[in-house]
Amino acid sequence: ISDVKAVTTSSYITTPIYYVNDKPHVGHAYSTLAADVLARWRRLQGRRVYFLTGTDEHGQKVEKAAQDAGMDPQAFTDKVSQSFRDLTATMGFSNDGFIRTTEERHKRACQALWTKLVENDEIYLGAYEGWYAVRDEAFYGPDELVERDGVKYAPSGAPVEWVKEPSYFFRLSNWADKLLAYYDANPDFILPASRRNEVVAFVKSGLSDLSISRTSFTWGVKVPGDDAHVMYVWIDALTNYITALGYPDEAAPEWQLWPAEVHFVGKDILRFHAIYWPAFLLAAGLPAPKRVFAHGWWTNEGQKISKSLGNVIDPVALVEEFGLDPLRYFLLREVPFGQDGDFSRSALVNRLNGELANALGNLANRTLSLIQRNADAVLPEATAPTEADAALAAQVAALPGVVGAHLDRQEFHLALEAIMAAVRDANGYITVAAPWALKKTDPARGLAVLRHLHDALRVFATLLQPFMPGTMAKLLDQLGLPEAARGLDALSTKLPGGLALPPPEPLFRKIEQAA
Ligand code: ME8
Numbered sequence: 288i289s290d291v292k293a294v295t296t297s298s299y300i301t302t303p304i305y306y307v308n309d310k311p312h313v314g315h316a317y318s319t320l321a322a323d324v325l326a327r328w329r330r331l332q333g334r335r336v337y338f339l340t341g342t343d344e345h346g347q348k349v350e351k352a353a354q355d356a357g358m359d360p361q362a363f364t365d366k367v368s369q370s371f372r373d374l375t376a377t378m379g380f381s382n383d384g385f386i387r388t389t390e391e392r393h394k395r396a397c398q399a400l401w402t403k404l405v406e407n408d409e410i411y412l413g414a415y416e417g418w419y420a421v422r423d424e425a426f427y428g429p430d431e432l433v434e435r436d437g438v439k440y441a442p443s444g445a446p447v448e449w450v451k452e453p454s455y456f457f458r459l460s461n462w463a464d465k466l467l468a469y470y471d472a473n474p475d476f477i478l479p480a481s482r483r484n485e486v487v488a489f490v491k492s493g494l495s496d497l498s499i500s501r502t503s504f505t506w507g508v509k510v511p512g513d514d515a516h517v518m519y520v521w522i523d524a525l526t527n528y529i530t531a532l533g534y535p536d537e538a539a540p541e542w543q544l545w546p547a548e549v550h551f552v553g554k555d556i557l558r559f560h561a562i563y564w565p566a567f568l569l570a571a572g573l574p575a576p577k578r579v580f581a582h583g584w585w586t587n588e589g590q591k592i593s594k595s596l597g598n599v600i601d602p603v604a605l606v607e608e609f610g611l612d613p614l615r616y617f618l619l620r621e622v623p624f625g626q627d628g629d630f631s632r633s634a635l636v637n638r639l640n641g642e643l644a645n646a647l648g649n650l651a652n653r654t655l656s657l658i659q660r661n662a663d664a665v666l667p668e669a670t671a672p673t674e675a676d677a678a679l680a681a682q683v684a685a686l687p688g689v690v691g692a693h694l695d696r697q698e699f700h701l702a703l704e705a706i707m708a709a710v711r712d713a714n715g716y717i718t719v720a721a722p723w724a725l726k727k728t729d730p731a732r733g734l735a736v737l738r739h740l741h742d743a744l745r746v747f748a749t750l751l752q753p754f755m756p757g758t759m760a761k762l763l764d765q766l767g768l769p770e771a772a773r774g775l776d777a778l779s780t781k782l783p784g785g786l787a788l789p790p791p792e793p794l795f796r797k798i799e800q801a802a
Contacts (some may be wrong), residue, residue, distance in 0.1 A: 313585060317390070347520070349364060401510065415450060425521075453502055455500040459497040477561050616639075652791050657733075659790050666785060689705045693705065724756035765789060767788045
C-alpha cells in the first residue's frame with residue numbers, strides 16, 4: 288500500500304522567482320529554504336516531488352537596473368541570475384529545476400496562455416491611465432496612495448508615476464465571485480488565516496480589470512499578434528510555474544504535477560498569487576494551485592532591510608560564520624512561519640549554543656561516547672522497557688505524526704518545537720537514568736538505557752534531515768543507519784542489536800556570545 292501511495296502522491300513546490308535587479312539576500316534565502324524543507328520532507332515520505340525556483344528577468348525594474356549598470360539587459364540578467372543559482376548551492380537547496388523567464392520555453396508558455404485567454408474572450412484592448420510603481424511592478428488605485436512632500440507613494444513605500452498608454456486588459460472584474468467561491472471551497476488555499484481574511488476582504492470590495500501589457504518599454508515577452516506591446520511582467524512571471532512543468536504541452540510528463548501543492552511567497556506578493564494567478568488559470572480553463580503560503584518579512588536588528596540603509600544581510604557571510612545547518616535551523620525555528628521576524632545575531636547564537644550544541648549535540652555525543660566505552664562500540668539489544676523508558680518511547684513514537692501534521696500546514700516552527708521538546712525530555716531521561724554510573728552497579732540496565740537513547744536519537748535525526756541535511760547525515764552515520772534506512776517508513780523497522788557504531792564526533796560548534 289505504501290508503494291502505491293508513493294507513486295500516486297506527488298508534490299509541486301515553488302518559490303517566488305526573484306528579480307535580478309540586485310543580488311540575493313537573506314529574505315530570498317528564507318523563502319527558498321521553506322520550500323526546500325517541505326520538498327525534502329515530501330521526499331522523505333516517499334512522494335514524487337518537483338521543487339522549483341528561479342529568476343524573474345523582465346520588466347521595467349530589471350531594465351532600469353541593467354541601464355544603471357551600463358549593461359545590455361540580457362548580459363545583466365545572465366550575471367545576476369547566476370548569483371541566485373549560486374545561492375542554491377550555498378544554502379544546500381535541493382531544487383529540481385531553476386527557471387529563467389528569458390528562456391525560450393517560457394516565452395512560448397506565456398504566449399500560449401495569452402492566446403488561450405484571448406480565445407476565451409478574457410482579454411480586450413483598451414487604454415490604461417493611472418498610477419504605476421516600478422519598484423513593485425504594480426498598478427495602484429488613487430485611494431491606495433499616500434502623499435509626502437508632493438510625491439505620491441504606494442502602500443509599500445514605492446513611489447508611483449502616472450502612466451497613460453494603450454493596453455490590453457484582463458477581465459479580472461468577472462472573476463471576483465468565482466474567486467470567492469474558490470476560497471470558500473478551499474479554506475486553506477491561503478495560509479496563514481489572517482492573510483486569507485485580507486485577500487477575501489479585498490476581493491469582496493470588487494475587482495477592476497487588470498492592465499496586462501505595456502508599450503512604453505520593450506524588455507518583456509511580446510504580445511502575440513501585436514509587437515508594440517510587451518506583457519505586463521506579472522502575467523509573465525506567474526506563468527513560470529506552469530512553464531516549468533511543460534505548459535502548453537499538457538502531455539509533458541511533468542504536467543501531472545500541476546496543480547502546485549504550495550506556492551511559497553512573501554506577504555508583499557500575496558495579492559498577485561492569490562488573486563491574479565488563480566483568475567488567469569481559471570480563465571484559461573486550468574486548475575488553480577492548492578495553496579499559497581505568505582510568509583512574513585525579516586528585519587535586521589529591528590530595522591527594515593534595505594540597500595539604502597546598508598543593512599542587507601548576506602546569506603553567504605552567515606553560512607561562513609555560523610555554518611549552514613545552524614542558519615537553516617534558526618531561520619525556521621526563531622519566528623512562527625507566517626509572521627514577521629527580527630534577525631538578531633545574539634538570538635542566532637543562543638539557538639545554536641542552547642538547542643543545537645547543548646541539547647541535541649550533547650545528547651548525541653554522550654550517548655554515542657558511552658556506547659563506545661560501555662557497550663564495546665556496538666548497539667545494545669532492545670529490552671523490555673521500564674515506565675520511564677516507555678514514556679520516552681511513546682513521546683518519540685508520536686513525533687513523526689506530529690511533525691508531519693505541522694509540515695502539512697507549513698508550521699515549521701511548531702514542527703521544530705515538538706522535536707526540541709522531545710530532545711529536552713530525552714535529556715531529562717539521561718540525567719535521571721545516569722547511564723555513565725551504571726557500568727559498575729547495573730551494566731545490563733546501563734545498556735538498556737543507551738539503547739533507548741539511541742532509538743530516540745534515530746527518530747530525531749530522521750525527522751530533522753529536511754532542516755539540517757548535512758549535520759543529520761553525519762548523525763545518522765554515527766548512529767549506524769545505512770542510507771536506505773533514513774526515510775520515514777524505515778522508522779518502523781528496529782535496528783538489530785550488535786550493529787557496530789563508529790566513534791562520535793561533535794555535531795555543532797558553539798559560538799562565543801559577543802558581550
Ligand atoms: O517580488 N524578508 O521578486 P523579489 C523575507 N519577481 N522575505 C523577503 C524579504 C525580507 N526582508 N525580502 C525579500 C518579486 N523577500 C517577483 C516575484 S513570483 C511569480 C515573482 C522574499 O526579488 C519574499 O519571498 O522582489 C518576497 O516575496 C520575495 O523575496 C520578493 O522577491
